[in-house]
Amino acid sequence: MLKALTDANGVPGHEDEVRDVMREHITPYADEVTVDHLGSLIARKTGSVSDGPKIMVAGHLDEIGFMVTRIDDKGFIYFQPLGGWWEQVMLAQRVTIMTRTGNIPGVIGSKPPHILSPEARRNPVDKKEMFIDIGAQSKEQATEFGVRPGDSIVPVCDFTVMKNEKMLMAKAWDNRIGCAIAIDVLKQLKDVEHPNTVYGVGTVQEEVGLRGAKTATNVIQPDIGFSVDVGIAGDTPGISEKDALAKMGKGPQILIYDGSMISHRRLRNFITDTADELGIPYQFDYVAGGGTDAGAIHVTAGGVPSLAISIATRYIHTHAAILHRDDFENAVKLITEVIKRLDKDQVKEIIFGQA
Structure with a gap:
């Protein structure tokens, strides 16, 4: 259960x-x-x-999760948080986009720290600067995958019984x-x-x-x-x-x-x-x-x-x-x-x- x-x-x-x-x-x-x-x-x-x-x-x-708000010309997904999210726990995390035709895997991305200034690197990345990469190469391809504004976006983490079996992760x-x-x-x-x-x-x-x-x-x-x-x-x-x-x-x-x-x-x-x-x-x-x-x-x-x-x-x-x-x-x-x-x-x- x-x-x-x-x-x-x-x-x-x-x-x-x-x-x-x-x-x-x-x-x-x-x-x-x-x-x-x-x-x-x-x-x-x-x-x-x-x-x-x-x-x-x-x-x-x-x-808590997210909602698709728009798709840019390169096929990257932008989103609205649903519930309270702290930026520090979001980057590089896997997500699932729930479309009308099936689920699509993705990952939350942003500019890599290697190209940021030292000052910018010390600060959390704002949610508005993040996007989701689903491997699409264009807006048209993302749309062909079934992604539409309003689709739900869900975190990924399978239910796991830890080595101490009293402790449960999900x-x-x-x-x-x-x-x-x-x-x-x-x-x-x-x-x-x-x-x-x-x-x-x-x-x-x-x-x-x-x-x-x-x-x-x-x-x-x-x-x-x-x-x-x-x-x-x-x-x-x-x-x-x-x-x-x-x-x-x-x-x-x-x-x-x-x-x-x-x-x-x-x-x-x-x-x-x-x-x-x-x-x-x-x-x-x-x-x-x-x-x-x-x-x-x-x-x-x-x-x-x-x-x-x-x-x-x-x-x-x-x-x-x-x-x-x-x-x-x-x-x-x-x-x-x-x-x-x-x-x-x-x-x-x-x-x-x-x-």
Whole structure:
């Protein structure tokens, strides 16, 4: 499942391939699988009570990538980033252009440093100065290959189990790991008695403004919302606890604050109390900027108590990211156990209580 999800290509606005993979893996555990009008997948599993609380567990289908904007006379491709890219991680990286007639390999290029001035060589190359080389020798040939403005461009990195088999590398952990968590939560609840209706959701266009989370939440109208995503791993050289708190393998991150949301206090306490009771490891973290789908979920309709649960991941928003399998499994366990403990009274206490 993890390989199929991460190897699939799906940038914002073109998530079809990933959605098909998620649908295949979540359908056996759902009563119904639908797709909203923007493209988000919604899998519903009703518990023992037909009108119980609605619990939304959402990962986003899309990964960061690019879009073709123009082809020059020599056949080189220019592009618009989709999501946040840092110039330093882009050059000389392989990409796939998804055309209507098939996928085309390419590589991101720019002027070589050998012909730059010493001053220019010290600075990162601006994205506007980069291009993609697909081996075409003219605009006409690139067009014959099937490339058109608006085509999606996706990073290349096959799913890889590293020598330490707990460590997994892939191009799109942000956020196929959230989709995998949503799938496995429904799987763990398949034959479990609980009084809730659980929605495993794969949202679209998170990387460009949490857009699918808005539409999917409006469809579901949940009582409780969880966004499952990646977070910053603070365990590589040069990062201090002032920069990032979480360590890989030490449990899922409970995000207390980010640029899109202050986490719901009573829901946060309920989750950490459950983790403490069962001995499930977790870590607190905060991010000054950025946000997750929880930022859109919690302000929908009359408001939804929400929390972002993240997996500490190295090298996010690059071609190759790494995470720890134990954090994935503990996130699934924690969310599953929380859902088993939720009911109408507990949800009412979370929303209105004084705890």
